[in-house]
Amino acid sequence: MKLLHVSDLHIGKSLLEYDLLDDQRYILNQIIDIAKDNEVDALLIAGDVYDKSVPSEGAVRLFDDFLKKIKDEHIKTFIISGNHDSDDRLNFASKFLSDSDIFIAAKYKGELDKYELSDEYGPLNVYMLPFIKASTVKHFHKDAEIENYEDAVKCVFIEASIDSDKRNVILSHQFVAGKSHPSLSGSESPAVAHVGNVEVIGYSVFDAFDYVALGHIHSPQRVGREEVRYSGSPLKYSLSEANDDKSVALITLKEKGDVSVDLIPLKPLREMRHIKGELKNLIANVDNDTVDDYIYVTLTDEETIDDAMGIIRNYYNRPVNLDYDNSRSKDIDFDDIELKTESKPITDVLRDFYSMMYGVDICEEEMKIFKEVAEKAGVINEAD
Ligand SMILES: [Mn+2]
Structure with a gap:
């Protein structure tokens, strides 16, 4: 069984005044190509489909086109909501879409959604946990002792009576931590990592699952063990992600316990770059291949330069931000x-x-x- 894990599409996101729809269309097509080339049995999308709870018309159109392509290519797809999604809006037409093998779980309704796939090794359960808060679960299970997000997820799993002897996979969009907290990249909002944070869920809560397809953290990484992973966002959405290598995770499951993970790199339409130096040096050394990229500029000039952003715009088509790193800013x-x-x-x-x-x-x-x-x-x- 081969599964392709992606998350945090944030369709409709913009950087400064640049809307990223072209970049997102490009990367979504690439994800479909990877799914086809590797003949995956299913695509897992672990939340934050949209960037905003009320997505723009362009964003809805792009997601609509994406679903159409998935259907035309017969790629079975599982989608959960993230904290950026509106559960009811993402759920729109989900009953119809399930006829096309596109399964959406955007709202927790007291039970964990479960689908059964099968291959030569037997059945494989795919569980879908939409983004939940402690209060969401408490509402349905009033007698359960739920103080934080970890209690909530534990309660959901107990209610679902998950059989850990079976092959189980889950999609979840939560803040899951190993011995240390996952490294944040800045565009996740509002995830704030601090000790005692009620949102943090220990990865061992997911012990019954052979693979945990996580969304929420934008830098790809494992959490606690190899098979508990954030796929990361498919595009760089903040300066702190400029050095990330974006990828999708290809999961191969054989008999119970035999799981391998391969990261397949994604290539964006336009890169995000951080350039730093004195303005005169930066504009003297512009690489022609980078002029369409999203550029963050840090000037090391001691004097503030009049309309530095305007000057940068003469050389780069998409500067996003400009700041200074000099003796004053260090103060x-x-x-x-x-x-x-x-x-x-x-x-x-x-x-x-x-x-x-x-x-x-x-x-x-x-x-x-x-x-x-x-x-x-x-x-x-x-x-x-
Ligand atoms: Mn996100």
Whole structure:
């Protein structure tokens, strides 16, 4: 039995003003090609299909096209919801889609969805756990002692009476940790890793499963054991993922206990790059193959350069962000900022920030504009 595990598609996501639909269409087609080339028995999509609970028209259209291709290629597909998905919207038409071997579990309704596949080694159970919170499960199992997400998942598994002697696979979109927490990449939101976090679920809760297809963390990685994995997002969605190697996980299951994992690399339509240096050096060394990539720029110039982003735009078509790494930026102690700012009026905070960044005092005209904007945003009122 061969299964292809992907997650965190985040269809409809944009980077700054660039919508990523072309990049996402390209990578979804690549995933279908990989599924075909490897003759997989099923595709597993472990949540965060969409980036937003109310996806854009373009996002819905792209997912619709993707489902059509899956159906035309006869790829059996299992899809669960992630924390970014609206359960009811993702569930739309799911009863019809199941006739086409596309199974969606977007909402926990008190029972764990289970499908049985089979091959020459016998039956294989595919369980689908949509993204759940502790309160979701508590609602259905009022007598169970559920204090956190781990209790909730344990309760779901007990209710489903999973037979650990059978071959079992599960899709789950939760924050699962091994001995250490998985490394976050920044675009997962709102996963915040800290000790005692009620969302963290120990990987041993999944001991009854031969393979655990996880979604939520965007950097591909195993959790605790080889067969408990985050496939990671198919595209880089934040600067901290710029050095990730994105991949899909091809799972081969033979008799009970015999599971192998192969990572198949994905190649994006456009790369994400972080370039760093003095502006004059950066623009003197532009590699023509990279001008369409998503570019994060860090300037090491000591002086702030007027309209640096505008200059960068003359060389790169998709700059996403620009910041500085110089002696001034190194002076900023982010832990201290909250303490230093809470007792000050916001106009003073801006005055200090401006002089730290630019080395001169803010002029009255700029301060006037700032006040107007801050008033409109409701940060200050006229009395301030
Ligand atoms: Mn995600």
